[in-house]
Amino acid sequence: MFTNTYGPWAVVAGASEGMGAQFASQLSARGLKVVLIARREQVLKELAATLSGEARCLALDLASPDAAARIADFTRELDVGLVVYNAALSPIGPFVEQSLENNLRAIDVNVKTPTALAHHFLPRLVKRGKGGLVLLSSLTAFQGSPYVSTYGATKSYNLSLAEGLWAELRGTGVDVLSVCAGATATPNLLKSVKQAPPGMQQPEEVVREALDALGRGPVLIPGRFNRFASFLMRRLLPRRSTIQIMAAQTRKLQLPP
Numbered sequence: 001m002f003t004n005t006y007g008p009w010a011v012v013a014g015a016s017e018g019m020g021a022q023f024a025s026q027l028s029a030r031g032l033k034v035v036l037i038a039r040r041e042q043v044l045k046e047l048a049a050t051l052s053g054e055a056r057c058l059a060l061d062l063a064s065p066d067a068a069a070r071i072a073d074f075t076r077e078l079d080v081g082l083v084v085y086n087a088a089l090s091p092i093g094p095f096v097e098q099s100l101e102n103n104l105r106a107i108d109v110n111v112k113t114p115t116a117l118a119h120h121f122l123p124r125l126v127k128r129g130k131g132g133l134v135l136l137s138s139l140t141a142f143q144g145s146p147y148v149s150t151y152g153a154t155k156s157y158n159l160s161l162a163e164g165l166w167a168e169l170r171g172t173g174v175d176v177l178s179v180c181a182g183a184t185a186t187p188n189l190l191k192s193v194k195q196a197p198p199g200m201q202q203p204e205e206v207v208r209e210a211l212d213a214l215g216r217g218p219v220l221i222p223g224r225f226n227r228f229a230s231f232l233m234r235r236l237l238p239r240r241s242t243i244q245i246m247a248a249q250t251r252k253l254q255l256p257p
């Protein structure tokens with residue numbers, strides 16, 4: 001059933017480690033062939049060798065303006081049924097101390113390239129009458145997120161884009177899902193935190209929940225703790241307070257003392 005709807009090929013952008021590698025492994029275990037995309041070719045090849053099914057590797061920088069065109073080219077002959085956009089860049093620290101270049105790069109990786117990929121693949125999926133698009137978002141999407149302000153804004157974009165596309169594509173057989181993850185123990189996150197954030201999930205749990213949620217609505221907040229925290233923050237607290245809570249958490253977990 002899963003393979004029939006979302007196979008035979010899946011594209012995973014940002015596949016070399018953490019959640020991306022988990023998407024690749026779990027999709028392969030569910031019977032899909034996968035296109036693995038990230039910058040580190042050797043790491044992708046090593047991952048491909050561990051998968052049960054066929055995999056092809058494409059090493060590229062998703063910040064580059066021709067990234068989506070190169071992916072389109074690479075997958076021209078493949079019947080792609082599922083696209084997972086996992087990669088993201090998250091500049092951490094006070095906005096005024098960050099380079100503009102890095103902030104704009106985050107917009108390239110987190111906004112421009114997933115939009116271009118959605119624009120390339122969705123018409124093809126609609127034509128097939130089945131398939132899916134998964135955009136990784138974050139709990140930072142639901143309010144301003146101080147010290148990761150640009151990243152948080154890009155994650156709001158991912159959430160909003162997925163919700164809009166979900167509604168536009170209802171009835172076409174194409175599912176769109178935004179995964180608003182909370183803290184997840186990926187190498188990237190573990191490098192950036194001073195202590196384990198509350199409710200931290202393992203990448204395999206988040207990915208399992210995401211794949212199970214495909215086709216069941218536009219938004220997934222994985223993890224019971226995250227769903228509860230998000231309910232409190234969105235429904236019960238004033239928005240100003242939630243922004244301040246985000247600031248305090250990021251200061252405590254990710255900024256130098």
Ligand SMILES: NC(=O)c1ccc[n+]([C@@H]2O[C@H](COP(=O)([O-])OP(=O)(O)OC[C@H]3O[C@@H](n4cnc5c(N)ncnc54)[C@H](OP(=O)(O)O)[C@@H]3O)[C@@H](O)[C@H]2O)c1
Pocket residue numbers: 013014015016017018019020021037038039040043060061062063085086087088089109136137138139155180181182183184185186187188189
């Ligand atoms: N981890 C968390 O706590 C957390 C929380 C909320 C939301 N999320 C979201 O979940 C997703 C994954 O999170 P993560 O950062 O923890 O990552 P991850 O899944 O551990 O890995 C990120 C992947 O993206 C690739 N990548 C990054 N920049 C790239 C670029 N410019 N070009 C090509 N590939 C690139 C990396 O590979 P290379 O280095 O080999 O290129 C890596 O494979 C992101 O969208 C993030 O916003 C994560």
